[in-house]
Amino acid sequence: MKDRRVSPFKAESFQGMNNIAVKSKGSLEIPSMILNANVEPDGSLQRRPGLEKIINLPGAHSLWTNNAGIVLCMAQREIYRVIDTATTVQLVDTAQPDAPMSYFEVDGRIYMSNKNWTGMYDPLQDVMKAWGEPVPDAPIVVPAAGSLPVGRYQVCITTLSEYGRTSGNSNLSIIVLDEPGGISIPNLPATASVWITDPNGANLLFAGNSSPITDVPENSEPIPTMWGSPPLPMNHMCWALGRAWGCVGKKVYYSEPYQPELFLLSTNFFDLSDPVLMIARAGSGLFVGCEAKTDLFAGTDPATMTQTTVGKGVVPGTLSYATDLGDMGRDVPIWVGKDGVYAGLRDGRAVNLIKEKVQIDPQQSTGASVCRVKDGRRQMLFSARQNMKGQEVGFGDNASCEVIRKGAVI
Secondary structure, three states: OOOOOOOOEEOOOOOOOOOOOOOOOOOOOOOOOOOOEEEOOOOEEEEOOOOOOOOOOOOEEEEEEOOOOOEEEEEOOEEEEEEOOOEEEEEEEOOOOOOOOEEEEEOOEEEEEEOOEEEEEEOOOOEEEOOOOOOOOOOOOEEEEEEEOOEEEEEEEEEEOOOOOEOOOOOOEEEEEOOOEEEEOOOOOOOEEEEEOOOOOOOOEEEEOOOOEOOOOOOOOEOOOOOOEOOOOOEEEEEEOOEEEEEEOOEEEEEEOOEEEEEOOOOOEEEOOOOEEEEEEOOOEEEEEEOOEEEEEEOOOHHHOEEEEEEEOEOOOOOEEEEEOHHHOEEEEEEEEOOEEEEEOOOOOEEEOOOOOOOOOEOOOOOEEEEEEEOOEEEEEEEEEEOHHHOEEEEEEOOOOOEEEOOEEO
């Protein structure tokens, strides 16, 4: 068998691929295409190594890793963990229609969601669980013996998760005591806390962890999770600024500070004009990509964030983070936009990295990306569908990009 390896070829004044600049026919300094080759730092071209399938998992998508040994993916509505890059273990069947999944990690636990389902994986227990503590049923309230003053009381309960997190409150139950007495709650869960108002009052205060309630609360501790709940099924999630962020259609929801399992769904969201396709952390703020544009939400407090348009629309699924982009910073979000590959800088700018060298026109359907360091060199790899004739397009390299359609670079 003949050795088909390509011998290194060196272009003395190589300046990168460029399908925009007008140049002499046959120029090797600025080629219009590079096919199946990597460019080495000395200007030589090396044959690109191939890929090897290591796991047979039909329909696999939404691959994620925490770079600390945990690799997750989804296939045909089921969540899998990849072990030693060789085998897969099913964690859960979501029992919902298959859809792209997004993930983030907080306190060693991995939260995940798509448009149909949410869940949380605890690696220490190696168990999939519900995301957040469910809101408990409203308490059943019955008059009992005690020394509560006469009046109208509102009562609700919360429960405590195994991780020490307080749930949102139940619906309110009302009881009127016509004479001094107490309040019995026959359906009180084992991990519950009871919250009641003063007689004829409105503010809910901690009243104990057992039933019956016989005395007015001795302290003024207010309920901390009023009307909170676990999240809705969301897309394009991230953990940033001490909060969980995710979108449902045109709305971006955010959790309570440092409580990824607690959302105030009726109030804590931004309502945008277009469907949201990306949420990226960026220094002191967020980049939010939609179909028509990308906005910077500057600030750390959602109540005072300012919104500014900084770029065009994005291709969903193409967000990744470059650990080190030199002068551009570290942990830099990179994504594919409608007209190029963008980097979101800490100063709030969204910079098109390939604007002067490569023209692309991707569809805004699901794509993919990865930023990595291979053989000591930074690489950004992307895949998306090209609008022209509906063909698939993949592109990536260290500085500008290589655009490949049907196996040929354009």
